[in-house]
Amino acid sequence: xxxxxxxxxxxxxxxxxxxxxxxxxxxxxxxxxxxxxxxxxxxxxxxxxxxxxxxxxxxxxxxxxxxxxxxxxxxxxxxxxxxxxxxxxxxxxxxxxxxxxxxxxxxxxxxxxxxxxxxxxxxxxxxxxxxxxxxxxxxxxxxxxxxxxxxxxxxxxxxxxxxxxxxxxxxxxx
Amino acid sequence: xxxxxxxxxxxxxxxxxxxxxxxxxxxxxxxxxxxxxxxxxxxxxxxxxxxxxxxxxxxxxxxxxxxxxxxxxxxxxxxxxxxxxxxxxxxxxxxxxxxxxxxxxxxxxxxxxxxxxxxxxxxxxxxxxxxxxxxxxxxxxxxxxxxxxxxxxxxxxxxxxxxxxxxxxxxxxx
Amino acid sequence: xxxxxxxxxxxxxxxxxxxxxxxxxxxxxxxxxxxxxxxxxxxxxxxxxxxxxxxxxxxxxxxxxxxxxxxxxxxxxxxxxxxxxxxxxxxxxxxxxxxxxxxxxxxxxxxxxxxxxxxxxxxxxxxxxxxxxxxxxxxxxxxxxxxxxxxxxxxxxxxxxxxxxxxxxxxxxx
Numbered sequence: 203x204x205x206x207x208x209x210x211x212x213x214x215x216x217x218x219x220x221x222x223x224x225x226x227x228x229x230x231x232x233x234x235x236x237x238x239x240x241x242x243x244x245x246x247x248x249x250x251x252x253x254x255x256x257x258x259x260x261x262x263x264x265x266x267x268x269x270x271x272x273x274x275x276x277x278x279x280x281x282x283x284x285x286x287x288x289x290x291x292x293x294x295x296x297x298x299x300x301x302x303x304x305x306x307x308x309x310x311x312x313x314x315x316x317x318x319x320x321x322x323x324x325x326x327x328x329x330x331x332x333x334x335x336x337x338x339x340x341x342x343x344x345x346x347x348x349x350x351x352x353x354x355x356x357x358x359x360x361x362x363x364x365x366x367x368x369x370x371x372x373x374x375x376x
Numbered sequence: 377x378x379x380x381x382x383x384x385x386x387x388x389x390x391x392x393x394x395x396x397x398x399x400x401x402x403x404x405x406x407x408x409x410x411x412x413x414x415x416x417x418x419x420x421x422x423x424x425x426x427x428x429x430x431x432x433x434x435x436x437x438x439x440x441x442x443x444x445x446x447x448x449x450x451x452x453x454x455x456x457x458x459x460x461x462x463x464x465x466x467x468x469x470x471x472x473x474x475x476x477x478x479x480x481x482x483x484x485x486x487x488x489x490x491x492x493x494x495x496x497x498x499x500x501x502x503x504x505x506x507x508x509x510x511x512x513x514x515x516x517x518x519x520x521x522x523x524x525x526x527x528x529x530x531x532x533x534x535x536x537x538x539x540x541x542x543x544x545x546x547x548x549x550x
Numbered sequence: 551x552x553x554x555x556x557x558x559x560x561x562x563x564x565x566x567x568x569x570x571x572x573x574x575x576x577x578x579x580x581x582x583x584x585x586x587x588x589x590x591x592x593x594x595x596x597x598x599x600x601x602x603x604x605x606x607x608x609x610x611x612x613x614x615x616x617x618x619x620x621x622x623x624x625x626x627x628x629x630x631x632x633x634x635x636x637x638x639x640x641x642x643x644x645x646x647x648x649x650x651x652x653x654x655x656x657x658x659x660x661x662x663x664x665x666x667x668x669x670x671x672x673x674x675x676x677x678x679x680x681x682x683x684x685x686x687x688x689x690x691x692x693x694x695x696x697x698x699x700x701x702x703x704x705x706x707x708x709x710x711x712x713x714x715x716x717x718x719x720x721x722x723x724x
Contacts, residue, residue: 235672238679243656243694245716250657253696308417309424311538313698316528323530324409331412346417348427348538350487351528354664354699356671364659364696368419482591483598485712490702497704498583505586520591522601522712524661525702542593 210295212302217337218291225292227261229254232357242297247305247369253313254293255359256285267358271320274360279314282361283329290363291337298369305370307334307345313362316351323349330363384469386476391511392465399466401435403428406531416471421479421543427487428467429533430459441532444525445494448534453488456535457503464537465511472543479544481508481519487536490525497523504537558643560650565685566639573640575609577602580705590645595653595717601661602641603707604633615706618699619668622708627662630709631677638711639685646717653718655682655693661710664699671697678711 218225231237243250256264270279295301312327314320327349335343345365355362392399405411417424430438444453469475486501488494501523509517519539529536566573579585591598604612618627643649660675662668675697683691693713703710 250694346424347413353527353701520598521587527701
């Protein structure tokens, strides 16, 4: 399995480049916290994506922290969701070798750290969905979705997304 | 694919009619909010149901809003969960053509907007499960379930349910 | 299907015994609450695990109650997550006849009842993941994971875990 993200020269990688998007390096967890699970877990043709948050370009968590409706406004929340999508794509590219291995997006579970009274979770998670649809197109990128308000998220991140996708039928088994 | 819900004359549709239940029309999202995802997403024989809330008969969100343990009591919460089940069935009927295409209910994730100290989420989500079991019977309708308390839900709805089902083996592929 | 947990003499059961771990009896729900769903729901080779909390040795809910960051500290939260793992294994053994029927852990969704400002959900849910990895090993036990903070959980339990696993290819269909 190809784990060098730079070597993916498939059509999705080229589309990312055309859109001026670059994927972040492996996730650097805050010091001292063991995360004993893979960020992407392939079982047959099913791909389980662990909860991801927004990453900074150096791989650490993005400085966007806190809750929507308190520390962060809608624009910042949407940007956090967009950065979360890039984080997920980085993990997928490293785990699968190429984003072209993805056959269908299935399910996106979008979690938004929400201060009391903040009810605009769909508009926040639209930052995630818009990027996935732009990169993969409607055929592959379409996904079922929930966008809901959490009391707290790890490390005070504002957005966390868990997802499931399926590999292409004609690709190698993961 | 048949998208006219009125044309489903299968056995589940007849059971709904016998029970005096009618399904709501397509979901009308509150003005101005883009919801760029399908409410039902079929991938092979797997059917991913996006987060649904309670609908009013005209397709808009039901006027039941707020949190359990604050604006709404247990009876209202159960009614919200029942309306959410009808909303899901409406989406499934439109997406699948007939509710008879459903082979097995798999997973129900029941989210309840909960004021501090409200811990009776299972009794709320029983309003969802009871309707599914009544309509589909124990063989098809049985489902794994979680019922948990959210800080906030979109549009201040009190209940949101995400689910997964599988199509019948002998039906046409979705 | 073998539903007597004592009769499982497979390799996982022996490993549990070697580790000095014993599985709790069937879940005794708090009085008067109907829970109209199976704790483990098998559909083909897919196994859906309903939300579980920590059990006491007599089958009732463990006395560990309340929120992380308020009633409970990190050590107690990790213990609650460990007890939740044992509860899940008890349900799986009763439903599947033997834990050896498990082919792959797929997804673990770890929910932590969180007081405002508690952001160490991953360290709590590590109590769940560590036990699963110890018992099943890295090959079978590895799982995708999210660990997030809930406003409230049923019965004031501090931890709830929902999961999905797959049965072994060469085992009997569930």
